[in-house]
Amino acid sequence: MNTQVEQRDWGLTGIGDDYAARWGFHDPVEYFHKGKKGIDHEVVEMMSRMKGEQDWMRQFRHKSLDIFLSKPMIRWGNTDLLNAINFSDIFYYVRPMEKQGQSWDDVPEYIKKTFDRLGIPAAERKFLAGVSAQYESEVVYHSVREDLTKKGVLFTDMDTGLKEHEGLVKKYFSTIIPPTDNKFAALNSAVWSGGSFIYVPPGVDVAIPLQAYFRINMENMGQFERTLIIADKGSRVHYIEGCTAPIYSTNSLHSAVVELIALEGAYIRYTTIQNWSRNIYNLVTKRAVAYKGATVEWVDGNLGSRLTMKYPSVYLMGEGAKAEILSVAFAGKGQHQDAGAKVVHAAPRTTSTITSKSISKDGGRSSYRGLVKVHPSATGCKVNVRCDALLIDPQSRSDTYPTMEIEAKDCRMEHEATVSKVGDEQLFYLMSRGLSYQEARLLIVNGFIEPFTKELPMEYAVELNRLIAMEMEGSVG
C-alpha cells in the first residue's frame, strides 16, 4: 500500500479547475488521467481512486498486484511468446477519452476489409477499430433494457455493478478465480476495468441472449475486463461476449477474467467469439461453478489474436450438475490458438461433454489443452471428451494435450481425438458435382465446425461462416 501516493493525490485535486476562467483557455490534459506505461502500486492506486472504489476493492487490487509481481511467468504452453511480453511497455489503464486519439487511417487494411465483407455499420466499425470511443447503443436497445429491469435482472458493466450492487459483488467477486490462481488472473485482479455484471433472480428465464452490445461503450471492451454472472436458483441466462467482427487495438495484451456462478438448478450459457487483431496476446481465465442440478455451457470460438491461451472451465460442485464445453479455434498465419477446456467433477452423478474443433492453416498452430478431474467422492460421473483437428496445409501444426485424472472407481470417461487433413474423397465427390476446389474445401471446413455454428444465434453463425470463408480464401492477414 502506498500512502505517499494517496497524499499526493489528494493534494492535486482541483488543480487546473479554474484554468478556463483565469486564462481564457483550457488544456484538456488531466494530470492523473493520462495513464503511464508499466505497472506499479501507483498506477493501481490511481486507477482505484479515479473509479472512486471502496477500500476493500482498492486493497484487493494492491494485494493482487503483489501476487502478480511475485508469481513467475507460467512455464508451459508457448513459452517463447509468453516470455516476449514486456509488461513495462503496456498501458494498464487508459481512460476512454484518450482512446479517441487513434485515426481511421491507422487501422490495418485487413480489418477494414473484414468490416466491409461483414457489412458492419459505419458507427460500429469505428468503435471496433478503436477510433471512436462511444457507440450509443442505449437508445437502440432501450426496450430490451426495460424488459429486463421488470424481471429484476441486473445487467450493467462491472464498474457500475460494483457501485450499485456492492453487496452482491462483494459476496461473489473473485470467489471463483482468486488472484492467486495464475499470473494473468492476478494482473487482471489488480487492474481490471469494465466487463459485465449480471444477476438473474431465482426462477427468472431471460428469454433473449444478453449481449454486451446492449450497453456497449468503451468500458465494455477493456483490455482487462472482468465479468461476473450469477444465475440464482432455477434461473436461465445466455450471455454473448464479443463479436465476430475483428476488434482492433494497439495495446497488445488482453487478459480478462470471467466468473460464472450457477446456483441450484440454474442454467448459464456463455458464448464468446474472439476475433482480436493479430498483434494481441489474449490470455484469459474463465471459470464457472455449477451447483446441484445446474448446467453451465461454454461456447467458445477463437479466430483472432496472435496467441490465445484460454481454457474455459467448470467446477461441478453439486449432485447432477452438468458441463458442456464446445470450442472452435482457427489458427492462421503466425497465430497460435492454445485453447481447451477444464472440468472438475467434485460431486456425484455429474456429467461433462467437451467438444473441440480446430483448424490450422498457413503455418498456424492450434493446440487443445484440457483437464478432466474426477474426485474420489464424485461417484457415477460421465465424461466425454472429443477433439478433432483439421490441418489445411503441410506447414501448419496441431497439438492435443488432454489430461484426465480419474480418482473415482465408477466414473466413465471417454476421450477421443483425431487429426487429419481435408479428405480427398470428400473433395473429389464435391468437385464431381461441379463445385470448384475452393468451394468444396470451404464446404468441408464449414461442415467440420458445424456442431459449433449451429449453437450460435443466427446472425453470429452467418458472420462466422463468412469469416471462415475469408480465412480459407487467404484474404485475411
Place this chain on the structure above:
Amino acid sequence: MIQTIRNEPIWLGGLRGKALEAYRDLPFPDRVRHLWRYTDPNAFLPDGDPFRQNKPAPAGSIAPWCEVCQDEIGEEASALGIAMNGLTHQVTLPEELRSSGLILKGLKQAIMEHDGLVESFLGRLIPAESGKFEALNLAAWQDGFFLYLPKGVELGRPIHLFMCEDGAASFSAPRILAVIEEGSSLTLFTEFMGQTVNGRTGRQVNAMVELFLGEGSRLDHVTVQRLSPGAHFYLKSRARLARDARTVSVLAAFGGAMAKVDSGVVLAGEGAEGEFFGFAFGEADQHLDHHTEYEHKAPRTRSQLDFKVVLKDRARSIYTGLIRIDKDAPYCEAYQENRNVLLSEGAQAETIPELEIMTNEVRCTHGATVGPLDEDPIFYLMSRGIPREEAIRMVVGGFLEPALVRIPGGLQTSIRRCVEERLRRF
C-alpha cells in the same frame, strides 16, 4: 575418476565423464511439466553412492534365480543372459548361433572384444542430455548386455535376458544395447525380476535399453517387469527403426513401489512400422507411471499403440503417450489407445495421450477411457452359471488379451499366472 578404476577404453571414460557432468548439471525434472507432475523424481535418486561397484553375487545364491529363469523359458530359448544387481552373471549362446555371427555378451566384455562396434552405438539413442536419470545410467552402468545380429539372420527362437535384483545392492544400473542388421529378425525378451531376500529388496533400479534396427529388419520385443514390491524402477527404452524396419513391443508391468517407464520408438526410415501392446496391473499402494513416445521422422511410417491398465486397492497409474509427426513425414498413420479399468474404490488413473502433428498428410487418432469393469459381460457370464469372481477374471483376462497373446510360449503362461494371482487376491 571413474575410468581409471574400471580400466576401460578412453572413449568410454570420456563418455562416462560427460554423462557424469550432465548428471550433475542437468536441472532436476520440473514437476510443472506433465511428465513429472504425478511422480516424485526424488524416488529415483540413488540412496548411496551410485558409482560404488556392486559385489558379484556368490554362485550359490544365484543358482535358484537361474532355475527360475530356466523354468520360465523352458526349451524355447536360443540364447540366454542372466544379470544380478546390474552385473552380468551368465551368457549362454549355442555354438551354431555363434557361428552365424551373432554376438551376445555382457556389455563390459563386449567393450573389451568389440570395442569399435559398441562405441558406434552406445549412448547414441539415449544420450546423457536426454535427462538426469539417463545421464546417471550412462555414467554409472556397471554391466548389461550387448547383442549383435548380423545381416540376414533370422532367429527362429527367442533370446532371453534376465535382470535380477536380490536386494544386495541399493542401486543397480543395467544397460542393454542391441543392434539388428539389415534384413534380420529376432524375438527378444527382457525381464526385470526381483525378490525380497531377507527383508531386503532391490531398491533402486535404473535401466536403459537401446535398440537399433537396420533396414527391413524385424524385432519382437517383450519386456516384463516383476520387481519386488519395494523397488523403485526407472526404465527408458528407445528403438530406432531404419527404412522398412518393423517392431512389435509388448510390455507387462506388475512390480515395484514406484515405477517410471518410458518406452519409445523413433521411426527414422521411410516405411518403418512400430506396434505396441502393453499393460500394467497395479495393486496395493503401487505407483506405476508409463510413458510412450512414437516419433514419426520419415514419410509413410506407421504406429499403433494399445496400453491397458488394471488397478485395484489404492494403486495409481499414470499414462502419458506422445505421438509426434514431423514436418518432413507426410503420409503417416498413427493410432494410440489407452484404456483403464479401476477395480477398487481407492484406485486412481491418470491418462494424458498427446498428439503433436506438424504436417497435414496424416491420419492420426487417439482414444482413452477410464471406468469400472463393464458389468454386462459379467452378468452374461454369471447367467451362464459362472461364479462372479471367475467371471471378473475372465473379463479382465479378455481386456488384457491383446497384449497377452503376443507374448510367446512359456512366458505367456507365466504372465497369465501373474494376472490370475492378482485377481485371486481381489
